Each structure stands twice: as structure tokens, then as C-alpha cells.
Amino acid sequence: MSVLTVSSLAKRYRRGGKPFAAVDDVSFEINPAETLAVAGPSGSGKSTIAKLVLRLIEPDAGRIDFEGQDLLALSGATLRAKRAKVQMVFQDPLAAFNPRATVARVLDDPLRTHNIASRADRPRRIAALLERVGLDAGLAARAIHEISGGQRQRVAIARAIATRPSLIVLDEAVSALDVSVRGQILELLLDLQRQERIAYLFISHDLGVIRAVAHRVVILDAGRIAESGDARDVIAKPQSAIGKALVAATPRLIRNRP
Amino acid sequence: MTVLLSIRDLSVRYQRDGVAALKGVSLDVLAGERLAIIGESGSGKSTLALAVAGLLARGVEIGGRMDWFLPASAGAKAPLSVLPDISPSRGEIGSSVAGPLLAASKIGEGGDHSVISPLEGEMSGRTERGAKDRQPSALATSHPLLGRDIGFVFQDPSSSLDPVMPIGKQIAEVAHTHLHLTWREAIAKAKTLLERVRLPNLDATLHAYPHQLSGGQKQRVAIAAAIAAAPKLLIADEATSALDTIVQAEIVSLIRRLVAEDGMTLIFISHDIALAASLADRIAVLRHGELVELGETDQILNAPRHAYTRALLDAHLGLDAEPLFDRQGSPA
Known part of the structure; x- marks a missing residue:
């Protein structure tokens, strides 16, 4: 059974008086001990999804099931008990x-x-x-x-x-770290995942990091899922326009390896 | 290639923590080259950028030499600049493109005879009580003026632009001050610059305020202001680090194009070795305030001499990164 199942999630804001969809019809699931990465450009809805899953904000539509329970229906003591099982790590500690x-x-x-x-x-x-x-x-x-x-x-x-926890939301959790430290933190996260079977919702703009740590990836564009799949496959052969643009924009280190 | 700037044994110590941010750094910046300076946090890369721009605050201890070899036209007859009293410790450097603008406006008001060159006194060292020896005036007059001879692009465009001044005026101010254009000419120049940095709706953007633009658009405006006086040297200090991957790639290609079109020298400060390598002819690697290695980009990537450079290369996670979870029993 999945740890987290998100179905048809939607969140609208108003920008300049006009409504716009920060998250629009987003569905995905994460299994125990699995890392699902969420990638996309600025404003594509990555952090809004994190806040929705953490119930820091309420969705306009859709469903979030966590460990088999409707998370949005919970309140009071039962919500608090579930909250202990969903933790978070942000970019800037x-x-x-x-x-x-x-x-x-x-x-x-x-x-x-x-x-x-x-x-x-x-x-x-x-x-x-x-x-x-x-x-x-x-x-x-x-x-x-x-x-x-x-x-x-x-x-x-x-x-x-x-x-x-059974799920940790990592929102750009290694983005501000020096590369030498970043590797150690990623190893720590993977070690914890192996030992404790924690699932990660790994939000990042960095496809290199995603390829290194994520099993699957969801690529967002303007609040909607543009494509999703095995992280290595999607990065090797992106199908969506935004996926192709992200891959093309990632700096490459071209070395004549020995 | 001719040398634009010769840095010898440059040391910088901030008083707030007494830590040496730079320790005896020596390197030449060649005219027309794209030089990347890379390093991790605390390596001194931003301090080096600020020192070159003359933006270090008065209380900072500076030792060593910086000799400029500017073409005769630049720096010869213009007034010396004022070092704005902004302290990196208060984080105000990041909050102003106003660095150059502030300096410029003081000169524009004229009659201020206490003007000093950015590094005069600073570079020659000062005593503990703050007394200072002035550098020989010959050296001082050849020091470039920030805004006119050096353009500087900071990391965060939201805080480097004035939030209550229209975009067009912020760019025009640089041209008005340093190129001695009338305001009408300066505004026309600003419009041309907005076109050069590929911003849409030129007339609307001229009158727009920074908050009406996206992060990438704001950085384009900051770049337009930085190059408004046709500087010889452009310094970009983590200028794309706050932007997402796609916008970062656009800004890097914009910088590459502008540097080529105007024949500028570029100093590109970055923590990202892959990004630096995509742009630079040469790469300088800093660590804990020391210059670890300096070489052609190809040599740094393929035949790094220093173990630290190799470690930085190995720590890079690119699109060919091996998934970490496939590795069995890898140490944490």
C-alpha cells in the first residue's frame, strides 16, 4: 500500500485580481522507502504541493490519503497524531x-x-x-x-x-549546501530511508540531484503534471516541452574521463 | 593577451570576526577573457569580487597590491570615485546596485573635495586606529570607477534594484552620470539597453517598477544597468544562483552574448563548477581564502592539479550522475 496518494489535487490563488491555478489536477502516489521527486521551474507549483501535503494550506479540490486515511477529513487529536508521521525539511535550516x-x-x-x-x-x-x-x-x-x-x-x-515518520517532505533541502556537504547529506537521507523505510517527497529544481536520489520523478509545468516516470528514463529522454527545456538548461560538466 | 588587472598577495580580513577572508591571493585578469572564480561558502570568492570592485567597507583590513592597466581613455580625467560607506557585515552591499549609483550621485553634486578612490588608503593598509596612508596619486587616478569602468551584477536582483524607482530611470541614471548624457538621451539609451537584454514591451518596462517583473527579468534589468556605461570589466557575483535552471541558462547566455558584443572582460563568481565551465576561458579555484588552482577551463576539468579541485569535480551531480541508491554499502 502506498504511504501517500494524492488525487486530482487543485489549489487556486488570485494574482493581480485574476484567479490562477498554482496546482491543477495533480495526482501521484509514493510507496514506503521510495523517493518521488517533484521538479519544475519557479512558479510551477512545487512548493504549493509540499504545503498541501503537509496541510499547511487547504486544497480547493482533490484528495490526500496518507497511510490509508483521508488526511483532509482529519482534525483535532487524530490529525495531530498523523502529523507526527509526516515531517519536513526545508532549504534554509x-x-x-x-x-x-x-x-x-x-x-x-x-x-x-x-x-x-x-x-x-x-x-x-x-x-x-x-x-x-x-x-x-x-x-x-x-x-x-x-x-x-x-x-x-x-x-x-x-x-x-x-x-x-513514514514520509518526509524535503523542499529544496540540499539546494543551499556546498557540494561537498551535499553529498554527505544525500547519503544520510538514503541511509535513513534504507534503515527506516521512510518515503521522501523530494522537491528540487536540480535534475542532477534528482537523478542521484529519486526513484521516480514528476515534472510540473504551471501547476500541472507535464510528465512522470522512472527518474533515469525521464531525464535521459524527456517527452514534455518543459522536461526537455529543464534537461537542456542543466549545466553539463564535460570531462574526458579516464 | 594583455593584463587588465594584476592582483598580488591580496589579503582581506573582516574585523567583525577577525577571520582572513583572503590570504595572499595573486592572479592576473587578462583583458577580454572570461574568468570564473569558483569555491564553496567561505572560500573568499565574493570578497575577491568586492575587492576588485572597490566595494569593501572602510573598516576592512586589506593588504597587497592591485594594479590596473586600463586603456588611456578610461580613468584618466574623470573624478575619483567615492567609496560608499556600506558594510558587508550589515548585508547592505547586496541591497544596492546603488553602490555605483550612490558613488556617482555624490560626484555629480560636485564640489566634494574629499572624494577618494575606492581602494586608496584601503589598499595601502591602515593602522588600527583607522589612520591611513594614501596610495600614490598616480596609482589612484588609474583605478577604475565602479559603474563606469566596472559593472557589477549581484545575486539577488530584488534587493539590488531600487523598489520605488522606475526601471528606466535606474538604468538611465548610470548613463546620465558616467556618460554625461542628458536625461532624454539617457532614457533613450536605457530603452536600447532593455532591448539588448531582451526584455519585452520596452515602453511599458521603462516605466515599470521592479516588483512588476519576474526574478529573471529583474536580473536582466540589473545587467542592463551594469553595462549602461559600457564598462571594460563586468563582474557577476552568483548572478544566476537565485534563479531556476531554465532562467539561469538564459541569463548565462545573455551574459555570454553581451560580453562578446562589447568586448568586455568578465569575472564570473560561482559555486557551480559546471556552470562556470560552460562560460569561462579560465577557472580560478578558491578555498578558505587561498587560491588553490588557476588554469584553462579544459585543464581544470580534465587535468586538475589539486586534490580539492578533483573533489569539487567528483562532487558534481550531473545528468549522468549514478543513482546513489544503487550503490551498495556506500559510506554515509
């Missing part, structure tokens, strides 16, 4: 955290809010989470603004996995 918080505080929040660990048990759980994402437990006392960008994104991942 500095903007995603209270900048004055310590690393420990950032990781304590989900453990407390979702009643995952008792107060006495939480320091041990925080240390284990840090270790799980490749950070020294001693980092717990540091302020969020004191640590490096790569460390901060590891903390964001630690916070996301604290509630043992």
Missing part, C-alpha cells in the same frame, strides 16, 4: 529554527509535543538522534546559529526523524 534555540531545544520540541519520551528520557533520546545523523552528542548545548550550514541541516533531519 536557519529560517526553519528559532535562531536563539539550542540544538537540544530544537530536538526536545517534537519529543515533548508528540509525547514520544518522558522528560527524564529526552536527553538520552536527543543524544541518540544526533548520533543517528552523524553529529557529536556534544553539539546539543550549542546554539543553532553557531553551527555550520551542513550541521544545521543534519539537525533539521534529526528533528524530522524524531517522531519516526
Whole structure:
């Protein structure tokens, strides 16, 4: 059974007084331990889909089923319980955290809010989470603004996995990282996926990264799905105009490899 | 090829954290070349761009030499520029194409005899208390003027354009100031420039405000303003990093075309080695404020001499990237 099934999702905004469809008739599903990438140019609806799946905004039409339940029909305590199972990591971890918080505080929040660990048990759980994402437990006392960008994104991942989610929405989660750090973060995400069978909704503008981490890809154009399929196939032989344009625009590193 | 700018042993230290942003960097920028400067965050690539443009704030410690070899027409009789007191630590550099405009408008008002060259004093080093030795005036007069001799394109066009000034006026201001055109001529020039950067609806765009344009269109406007006075050198500092892939490719080809048409020298600052390689004749690799390697693009890609350059190349994920999930037991 799929973790997430999105059917005929639609979200309209008004721009300059005129209605426009940010997301229009979008359907897809993600299976356990699978990475579905969502690609497309700016304004194609990538981040709107992320917000809809996280229920940060409500759709105008369509259905979102998460672990077999109609997510849009949930409210109150049942919604809160489901929310623990859907986590998120954004592009800029500095903007995603209270900048004055310590690393420990950032990781304590989900453990407390979702009643995952008792107060006495939480320091041990925080240390284990840090270790799980490749950070020294001693980092717990540091302020969020004191640590490096790569460390901060590891903390964001630690916070996301604290509630043992079955789906993580990654919205341009590695786009702001240096390439040397980016590779390590992608390896960490894949390792977590293998171990915990987490599904990823991986939103990115970068087809190279998508090819490296995604099983399947959905390419959006003006809120609609232009094409979808196996990530390697779509990138090797895009069928839609926007898919072809994205592939053509991706910088190539032409090397005479030994 | 002739040398446009010779940089020797350039060191820059920001006072806010005491960290050396550049450590003894020496390189020549050749007239007419497209030079990419690449590196990761903290490598000093933007500091190098700001130093070349004379945009580093007054409190920044600078050591070393920068010698310019501009054609006689440029820099000879024009007034020296004012270094606007903008501090990178406050993030204000990013918020203004106004750098050149601000400097220019002060000169335009005339009568300000305290004008100094952007790097005068800065380059010759200053004591801890802020006293400064002036560089020999011969060197100072040959320093190029930002806006007239150097065009600068920043990463974020939303913050580099004035939000409450019409597009046409922002471009015309550069031509009015540096080319001494009348306003009517300058506006006509702005219209020509909008056409050159391929913006549609020229008359409407002249009167439009930045918020009415898309990110890519705003960057085209910023480029039009940067080249309005026909500078010898164009510096693009991560000028396409905030744009999506398709718009990025369009802006890179626009820069390539404009540089070729006007015979400009280009310094292209980027974190993306593949993007840099698509545009540059030569690539300089910076790391932790040091110049790691400088070579022809082909040599950097195919025969990198430094392990760090190889690591950057290997970390690139291109359209031929092997899926990571196929690799068994790869270390995290």
C-alpha cells in the first residue's frame, strides 16, 4: 500500500485580481522507502504541493490519503497524531529554527509535543538522534546559529526523524549546501530511508540531484503534471516541452574521463 | 593577451570576526577573457569580487597590491570615485546596485573635495586606529570607477534594484552620470539597453517598477544597468544562483552574448563548477581564502592539479550522475 496518494489535487490563488491555478489536477502516489521527486521551474507549483501535503494550506479540490486515511477529513487529536508521521525539511535550516534555540531545544520540541519520551528520557533520546545523523552528542548545548550550514541541516533531519515518520517532505533541502556537504547529506537521507523505510517527497529544481536520489520523478509545468516516470528514463529522454527545456538548461560538466 | 588587472598577495580580513577572508591571493585578469572564480561558502570568492570592485567597507583590513592597466581613455580625467560607506557585515552591499549609483550621485553634486578612490588608503593598509596612508596619486587616478569602468551584477536582483524607482530611470541614471548624457538621451539609451537584454514591451518596462517583473527579468534589468556605461570589466557575483535552471541558462547566455558584443572582460563568481565551465576561458579555484588552482577551463576539468579541485569535480551531480541508491554499502 502506498504511504501517500494524492488525487486530482487543485489549489487556486488570485494574482493581480485574476484567479490562477498554482496546482491543477495533480495526482501521484509514493510507496514506503521510495523517493518521488517533484521538479519544475519557479512558479510551477512545487512548493504549493509540499504545503498541501503537509496541510499547511487547504486544497480547493482533490484528495490526500496518507497511510490509508483521508488526511483532509482529519482534525483535532487524530490529525495531530498523523502529523507526527509526516515531517519536513526545508532549504534554509536557519529560517526553519528559532535562531536563539539550542540544538537540544530544537530536538526536545517534537519529543515533548508528540509525547514520544518522558522528560527524564529526552536527553538520552536527543543524544541518540544526533548520533543517528552523524553529529557529536556534544553539539546539543550549542546554539543553532553557531553551527555550520551542513550541521544545521543534519539537525533539521534529526528533528524530522524524531517522531519516526513514514514520509518526509524535503523542499529544496540540499539546494543551499556546498557540494561537498551535499553529498554527505544525500547519503544520510538514503541511509535513513534504507534503515527506516521512510518515503521522501523530494522537491528540487536540480535534475542532477534528482537523478542521484529519486526513484521516480514528476515534472510540473504551471501547476500541472507535464510528465512522470522512472527518474533515469525521464531525464535521459524527456517527452514534455518543459522536461526537455529543464534537461537542456542543466549545466553539463564535460570531462574526458579516464 | 594583455593584463587588465594584476592582483598580488591580496589579503582581506573582516574585523567583525577577525577571520582572513583572503590570504595572499595573486592572479592576473587578462583583458577580454572570461574568468570564473569558483569555491564553496567561505572560500573568499565574493570578497575577491568586492575587492576588485572597490566595494569593501572602510573598516576592512586589506593588504597587497592591485594594479590596473586600463586603456588611456578610461580613468584618466574623470573624478575619483567615492567609496560608499556600506558594510558587508550589515548585508547592505547586496541591497544596492546603488553602490555605483550612490558613488556617482555624490560626484555629480560636485564640489566634494574629499572624494577618494575606492581602494586608496584601503589598499595601502591602515593602522588600527583607522589612520591611513594614501596610495600614490598616480596609482589612484588609474583605478577604475565602479559603474563606469566596472559593472557589477549581484545575486539577488530584488534587493539590488531600487523598489520605488522606475526601471528606466535606474538604468538611465548610470548613463546620465558616467556618460554625461542628458536625461532624454539617457532614457533613450536605457530603452536600447532593455532591448539588448531582451526584455519585452520596452515602453511599458521603462516605466515599470521592479516588483512588476519576474526574478529573471529583474536580473536582466540589473545587467542592463551594469553595462549602461559600457564598462571594460563586468563582474557577476552568483548572478544566476537565485534563479531556476531554465532562467539561469538564459541569463548565462545573455551574459555570454553581451560580453562578446562589447568586448568586455568578465569575472564570473560561482559555486557551480559546471556552470562556470560552460562560460569561462579560465577557472580560478578558491578555498578558505587561498587560491588553490588557476588554469584553462579544459585543464581544470580534465587535468586538475589539486586534490580539492578533483573533489569539487567528483562532487558534481550531473545528468549522468549514478543513482546513489544503487550503490551498495556506500559510506554515509
